[in-house]
Amino acid sequence: MHLRGTQRINAAGELEIGGISAVALAQKFGTPLYVVDEALFRENCRRYREAFGPDNRVVYAGKALLCTAICRLVEEEGLYLDVSSGGELYTALAAGFPPGRIYFHGNNKAPDEIRQGLEAGVGRFVVDNLYELTLLDRLAGDAGRRQEILLRLTPGIEAHTHQYIRTGQIDSKFGLPIATGQALAGIRQALESPNLKLVGLHCHIGSQIFDLEPFREAARVMLGFAGEVREATGWVIEELDLGGGLGIYYVSGDDPPAIEAYAAAILETVREAVRERGLPLPRVVVEPGRSIAGPAGITLYTVGGVKEIPGVRLYVMVDGGMNDNIRPALYQARYEAALANRMREEPATPVTVAGKCCESGDILIHNVHLPYPVPGDILAVPATGAYNYAMSMNYNRLPRPAMVLVGDGRAEVIVARESFADLTRNDRIPERLWK
Structure with missing residues (x-):
């Protein structure tokens, strides 16, 4: 072992x-008994935070492992938190996690979950589809709030992992595909929504990935699209959220990249891509879960x-x-x-x-x-x-x-x-x- x-x-x-x-x-x-090594959990959080630096954000993916004590560890280590249901949000709030540091995910958020997030004052809604854009805009208006959002896109990246945990390909229940024109339609709708403020774009290409090239390619595609959006609408990306997905060691033969190598690959690619397209450097956001909690x-x-x-x-x-x-x-x-x-x-x-x-x-x-x-x-x-x-x-x-x-x-x-x-x-x- x-x-x-x-x-x-x-x-x-x-x-x-x-x-x-x-x-x-x-x-x-x-027994059975789940045991969490606190020192290793904290060390993984710190390695991410230090590797991406103070100008970017590391958002712990709560779906990997969430209970109130884990929320406390995540906050103490200076990370943000993503939730993907009303139950995960409730857990975070019960732990006293700052709502302004929460990203609210989900491909089919119920109206009550959206209201829950608005009332709590979550920092970002990651909007998954056009229906949610319409619903969130209306509910944010009812709450008298202008909500900051990211729009989740599918960049068409085929990550080499199990088919059930691939999410970046066009044929996915998550996000608006870039290739079909639906992503641009979502951008236009978001910009026309009076109660929403579009601050960035989100994608997630899959989980348990060892090869860094798909992460690089996702950054290139997303920023290439951001350049096209600026030409078409004048909107300029402020935040690029590339999701999570870094793999971990489970069995002999697994050879995951180090957290530091993953961060360096993404940050270098983003700098190159914005330089080529004449875009300002956006805040980079990543959402690790497995690679923090798993080991x-x-x-x-x-x-x-x-x-x-x-x-x-x-x-x-x-x-x-x-x-x-x-x-x-x-x-x-x-x-x-x-x-x-x-x-x-x-x-x-x-x-x-x-x-x-x-x-x-x-x-x-x-x-x-x-x-x-x-x-x-x-x-x-x-x-x-x-x-x-x-x-x-x-x-x-x-x-x-x-x-x-x-x-x-x-x-x-x-x-x-x-x-x-x-x-x-x-x-x-x-x-x-x-x-």
Whole structure:
């Protein structure tokens, strides 16, 4: 297993995170357990902020991992925050996050969500389509507010990643395509909207991307379009938001660029592009989520049954599964793993880690090499900080795991473990069914 952040192997041969044994964490808080390495989360935030400099903005993508404590970390590290639903916005506001530092995303914002954002005073709405432009203009007028917006475009960039997490191509539910003329129509409508102020353009080409060239090309296309818009309308771009998408290490063979290399590539390309087109230098905005939260997270499980089918496969059953990590089933995502209580033992055999949900597809990891597991072992799966808790669910009426923040020998619960009572809290039985 690739160790990162504060992860190390202690004298007892156990995995340690933030100065605490993973075995001790499992014993105290139970499993499955999401663990967040506070020092690594903060370090990733700082590296982004320093790499892009004070004249640009780093906006943490809340969809990757969001709870009130995470919002506090993001604010303390000087980042902005993007939200993509009323629930994410509510979480940010409950944490006291400054609304003026919030970017509100979403391809189908409901009227109530838009009102919620307007009443809170969010700094930017990232408008996804012409319907939203009309709706936001009307609701902003009702609220007596002139709202600053970015217009989300699709630049036609095909990023090399899973088809479900590509978003920059023309055929996407997100944004207004440049190539079809719809983006320019959106610009004109925004400029004619009395209650909206268009300050910039947004795009996002996909997620878990290792190649820097698509990011460079997205910047070139967006600024080329900005030059055409200036000629057609006189509007001059102030803010260029290139979204997120930088990949992280999950398994051997993954070779993601450093945050600093990513920033340098984007900033250099933007400077070149505006110089070629005679545009003023816009503020550059990026929206990292996975590359901040992903490496900082690790999930702990307890091994239960071990089932060997001679000549076929060795199944290792754990007390979680697709309910706390849907990504392998959804994206064919791959992970490494280790036995946190036996870190110094050499891997002996390939195993398939199976979850406890009643689905044949509930397989967390295929063919990972481990020491021969036995019931009671603690399985650690790294790089699970992004999109694991965020996508968790109650399939089979399994309670969602707790999450703890660890650092400097301290472990604190930031999301409580759900109870069985939580599962029925919103259930209702009509009176007639009691008879």
